Amino acid sequence: MPRDRGQPHTPYFAALNRLLRAEGPGRPVLLIDLERLERNLERVRATFPRHAALRVVNKSLPSPKLLEHVLKAAGTRRQMVFHLPFLLQTARLFPEADVLLGKPLPARAVEGFYRDLPPTGFDPGRQLQWLVDTAERLGQYLALARGLGVRLRVNLEIDVGLHRGGFPEPAALAPALRLIRENPERLEFAGFMGYDAHVGKLPGFLEKPEVSLAKSQAAYRAFTGYLRSQFPDLWSPGLTFNGAGSPTFRLHGEGSPLNDVALGSALLKPLDFDLPLLADLEPAAFIATPVLKVLEGTTLPGLERFAPLLSRLNPNWARTHFIYGGRWPARPVSPGGLAENPLYGKSFNQAVLNGSGRTALEPDDYVFLRPYESEGVLLQFGDLRVVREGRIVATWPVFSEEA
Structure with missing residues (x-):
């Protein structure tokens, strides 16, 4: 019984x-319990990688006032945005935002953004990085940029072990990087995004978390190494090397190749984030x-x-x-x-x-x-x-x- x-x-x-x-x-x-949220913010900031900037994931906190509260408390203007309507509202409500797309959008959506962009002072040529996962999509974006007479900042999605798309290995970057190099008036290289959500989620008999993390970071370094050796003219100190997320941000210590770390859900800690690394939240x-x-x-x-x-x-x-x-x-x-x-x-x-x-x-x-x-x-x-x-x-x- x-x-x-x-x-x-x-x-x-x-x-x-x-x-x-x-x-x-x-x-x-x-x-939303504001006291708990603020305590979570304090704990996140106390354990956040010191060498990296915090990028707040817009879709995990999909309220302008909630985002405003978190951004102000965290001392950042960086956001990761995934949805076209949210991107347009972000440009209107946060004209000072530094935005990285969290997924590659169809060229039709990019066209719609420029058509509907509100006149608020948000400058996509300086403040927005479009995520691109293939050389073919980059070609579509280039054609669109020519047609619109704009210059697109491009962040390339790289596969560091999650196998959810993106450039699968460093050498695969070559066509896209050449396209950027050959069209400086329309394309600007902004960095890489490599998501490591698989780290810690594989059954232990397949791969231990520390092995997954080491392999993921080694893959990321291989991509940045290829960029520096093969396309040194596209390298600059201001590039964005984004990755991680709520489950893994605390794993990216001083040796991490990332300089831009994303998180959002950890601040509210829904059930899927009842993880050992987030036990204090x-x-x-x-x-x-x-x-x-x-x-x-x-x-x-x-x-x-x-x-x-x-x-x-x-x-x-x-x-x-x-x-x-x-x-x-x-x-x-x-x-x-x-x-x-x-x-x-x-x-x-x-x-x-x-x-x-x-x-x-x-x-x-x-x-x-x-x-x-x-x-x-x-x-x-x-x-x-x-x-x-x-x-x-x-x-x-x-x-x-x-x-």
């Missing part, structure tokens, strides 16, 4: 529950949703006669809670012991969470869930509710899918 896993809200979530019952909108919201983003109904027992359609037996066999099915909304990429964290019923089915409208009587939930109480990722999830609830010292101190809008 399963043990009773039910627990009432912890003091932290009990306080948030009282706050939302009194001041919440009565619908699902995304909470605190979850700072939660979905909070009201309980609509609380029913005794678990009664399933067609199995009504078994309802008393189900509750006796599993104390965690003693109560059925219908919540406002559901089916988010998230896991309930408070009250303890709540779980989806595998037999009832999933719902976007009124999800079912079973729990024991010890959860003590009543209608209009809130259930709190931790999202697995911050990107995407933060965009689903309208304005973010920002809490500090037990109060809602701000509502921050999120980026729009429309530029």
